[in-house]
Every structure is written in structure tokens, then in C-alpha cells.
Amino acid sequence: MTDARDIARREVLVRGAWVITQGPLGTIADAAVHLRGGAIVEVGDWTALRAAHPELDVVGDGTGIVAPGFVNTHTHLSEALATGMGSELTLFEWGERIVGPLGAVLTQEDAAEGTALRAVELLLSGVTTVNDMFVHCNPGSHASVGVVDGIERSGLRAVVSFGAEDVADPALPPWAGVDEVLAEQFALERAAAEASARQVQAAVEAAATGAPDAGAPDAGAPDAAGTGLVSFRYGVGTLLGQSDALLAAGVAATREHGWAVHTHLAETREELVVASQRWRERTIDHADTIGLLDGPLIAGHAVWATDRDVQLLAERGTAVAHNPVANMILGSGVCPVPVLRRAGVLVGVATDGAASNDSQDMLQAVKMAALLQKVHHIDPSVIDASTVLRMATIDGARALGLDHLVGSLEPGKRADVVLYQDTVDVSVLHDPEGQLVYGASPRSVAAVFVDGRMLVSDHRCVSVDEAAQIERCRPLVRRIARASALAAEGWSRA
Structure with missing residues (x-):
């Protein structure tokens, strides 16, 4: 193949x-x-x-x-085989009734094949870099590691993370202990590092033999003989989805290992209410309280960020991934993009997951990033094409700490x-x-x-045979629909 x-x-x-x-x-x-x-x-x-x-x-x-190439600053390749379910649900309902059951049955094979499938869609909409958060709750599977295989096959540049949540349902005990969750984080980091090492070694060997794959040291490029395409971030699915013990362990791990973080913040109004009940402060404040904002962090959404939240994000150097299509489908609200950018917060554009968006078409997300602001503010001048294009390229690269490599020509x-x-x-x-x-x-x-x-x-x-990959994924789609009971519940007809 x-x-x-x-x-x-x-x-x-x-x-x-x-x-x-x-x-x-x-x-x-x-x-x-x-x-x-x-x-x-x-x-x-x-x-x-x-x-x-x-x-x-x-x-x-x-x-x-x-x-x-576009930099897609936030998606969930864990949803690659789950498009078209629950589009009339709120985010909280959708997470409980769709994402939870789906995540309980995902495997490394699902991750690898689903990633390769959606990579076709990403590439054919101009994406060259993707920031993924694979969310699952299948004990012992280390399902997120499969993403690395799919990324290598497709050739995309990627930042990978495991969007860990151990208490998705507060009424139930954690599906995994803190040690098990951290073990998968280390396994994913190791897989990403090994993939990058293989890529660099292949380029070095090609340069040594004078093959067409040879590097260009005279170009002055970083790692001119070749650079690894896969890197790792520590994932926090949502703050509310983690026990306080896991949140504390995660902050400690990011400090010890120098890991950047990928999470969600202030996505829905319900999130803020529940967070205030649990911690007596909203999620952005709590992320700061526990030290999660101390290092590099990119947060999906920030739809319900207040002016005070925006100032805090700017002071901490936290970046935001704007997901206009998913926010509209789930009725979550409108991200205050102009306010964030005026405050100095880096804002990238993102598709969000293939099930919360039902697509990985980045061109659609770029267009909606402009149109949503115009109609929300009833002002066509509130944002222009050049600004949105910058958000989807160099600003997205800066948000991920990759602007020394990509984002501009x-x-x-x-x-x-x-x-x-x-x-x-x-x-x-x-x-x-x-x-x-x-x-x-x-x-x-x-x-x-x-x-x-x-x-x-x-x-x-040409890196992934689209027709062949569709055929490879069809039985996996049917399996997860049945194993998760989403078919029995009427959410899937697969």
C-alpha cells in the first residue's frame, strides 16, 4: 500500500x-x-x-x-468514523449520548484508519498541519496511539494529544485511574517521538546518498536535512471531565516534562454553571488557579470568555482555536474573536471534530470564521478576509509554537x-x-x-488511496455503531 x-x-x-x-x-x-x-x-x-x-x-x-498550508488548530480524529449523529443536541447532551458511548469502544485500529480517512478530507481542503485531540474511554486500549500511524501514512504535519477524561459522568466511578491515564499520555508522546525520529532518519539517509529526498542545508532551514512531522501535547479533554486528582497530576506532569497543553475552555454556558458549582469559579479561572495556564496552552472555543477572561488569557499567553462551524451546529454561541485579537490573544481557525462539525473541510471553517462574526455583529467590516486568512495560517502556527517552521512562505x-x-x-x-x-x-x-x-x-x-480507504473504514463504522449501542439507540443506521 x-x-x-x-x-x-x-x-x-x-x-x-x-x-x-x-x-x-x-x-x-x-x-x-x-x-x-x-x-x-x-x-x-x-x-x-x-x-x-x-x-x-x-x-x-x-x-x-x-x-x-492551513493550520487546523483543533480537531478530534476520534470522531473520524462518527459523522452525522446528534446534530440537534446541545454539547452536553451530545457528549453524554454520542461521544461517551463512542469513546468506550474505540481501538487503535479505528484511530489509525479513521485518521487516514479524514486526512484525505483535510489535505483536499488545504490543510498541512493539524492539532488533534483523540478522546476515548476504552480502558487498556491506548487507542489514541493509533492516530500516529494514520498521520504517518497520510503525510500530514500533526500535533497529537490524548483528550483524557476520567469522570465524564459524575454519578459513576472513574473509568480509569490516574496512573492509567498518564500511561497513555506517555505512550502517545513516545509514539510521536519515534515517528519523528524515523522521518528525520529517512531524510538524513536520503541526503547521504544524494537521493531526490535530500535535504537543503544551504536553504538555512531548521533541521534542513529533514524535520519530524509529529509532535505531542498533553491533552485535557475538559476540566469538568477530569477528577481533581487527575488535573493535579496532569499539571505536575506538564511542568516536569515541559509539555504544552491542548484543552477546551469556556465552550458552553452550561460548562460555566457546573464549574462554578464544583469549584466556585469558572473554568478559565480554575485553569489558572491550578497552574494549567502557566505554560504554553491552546484552548478550543472560548465562546463564553468574559472581558476579564480575555485579559487573563492574554496575560498568560494562552492561544484560542476558533471553531465556527461546530459552534453553530451545536448552538454553543459565538466566539468573541475581535475582542480576543484586540487583547493580543492568538486566535487560530479550526474545524473541530468530524462529528461535531460533520466535516473536516477547513475551507468551510475559514469562510464561516468570517461570516459568523459579520452576521453576529451586524457589521461586514468587523473582520476581513486578510485577517481570517492570517488566523488560519501564520497565527495558527504561532498558537501551536510552530511558526519557525510553517504558516508563511x-x-x-x-x-x-x-x-x-x-x-x-x-x-x-x-x-x-x-x-x-x-x-x-x-x-x-x-x-x-x-x-x-x-x-x-x-x-x-496520492498519499492515501481515497476509494480503498473508504472500503477499509466501512466495516469499522458498522462495528462501532453496534458495539457502542448507538445503532440500537437510533443514532446510527450503519
């Missing part, structure tokens, strides 16, 4: 009518990006680059848009590049940023490079 590990890095020029760099060069007309050995070597005028490199293959005919950064071309969606380019945000669709995604490997070619994912 061919996957991303069989695809060599390419030295090419990627050409567009416009190159949106998100860097100091801004947006350049009739330009190109020179990729070599997984790094960006140069960005600039097409005519000059072509004259300097007449021998190189060219991707793009000069009619489309070249842009940095600059010499020395990794070659995570997307070409939008060939469709009506991007045929009229009076305003390339506006057309990409408001008009582009997955049909427009002609080519996607991650770390210099071309994973989408001629509008088709």
Missing part, C-alpha cells in the same frame, strides 16, 4: 498568478516558490526564478493562488505549500485573499506539499 513514506521530496517551482506569503513579502503577483529538500529556498518573481532555474519542473500554470521554512487552480472557484482573482476565503472550495485544491512531498497532485490525494 503506497503512502506518504513512499513519496520523495521534490525540487520544483510552484507558480501562481498570486503568491500569498503571509510573510514580509506580502502578496506577490506572477510569482513562484522554489522548494528543495523539504524547505522553501526562495520566493519571488516568476520570470526571475524561472531564468535562474530553467531545468526545474513547474507545478502550476500561473493562473491560480499559491498559499501556505519564507526562505528557510518547511515546504508546506498549497496551489489553488483550475476551477471556476479561483478563476476570477480581483482580490486573491478574498477569493480564497469566500470563494474557494476543495475542488480548487490542485496540489498540496507537506515538507516538500507532493501529497495532492492534480486535485487527487
